[in-house]
Amino acid sequence: MGxxxxxxxNCFRCxxxxxxxxxxxxxxxxAFGFKTACMPSVTVFQSTGSDCMAFTLxxxxxxxxxxxxx
Numbered sequence: 001m002g003x004x005x006x007x008x009x010n011c012f013r014c015x016x017x018x019x020x021x022x023x024x025x026x027x028x029x030x031a032f033g034f035k036t037a038c039m040p041s042v043t044v045f046q047s048t049g050s051d052c053m054a055f056t057l058x059x060x061x062x063x064x065x066x067x068x069x070x
Contacts, residue, residue, distance in 0.1 A: 009041035
C-alpha cells in the first residue's frame with residue numbers, strides 16, 4: 001500500500017476506550033491516559049510504530065464479530 005496503513009484495531013470494542021467532554025479531544029484511552037482527536041489506536045501507532053498493546057476486547061463481543069468488521 002505504499003506506506004499507508006489501515007488501522008485494524010477498533011477502539012470502540014476496547015475496554016480502555018472512553019468518550020470525553022473535551023470537544024477538541026473527544027476520544028480517550030484509559031490504559032495509556034491520553035485524550036485525542038482521532039482514534040487512540042491510531043495515535044499509539046503513530047507514536048510507537050506498532051499496534052496498541054493494551055487492546056482488550058469488551059465482554060460480550062465475540063472475536064468473530066471483530067474479525068468480520070475489519
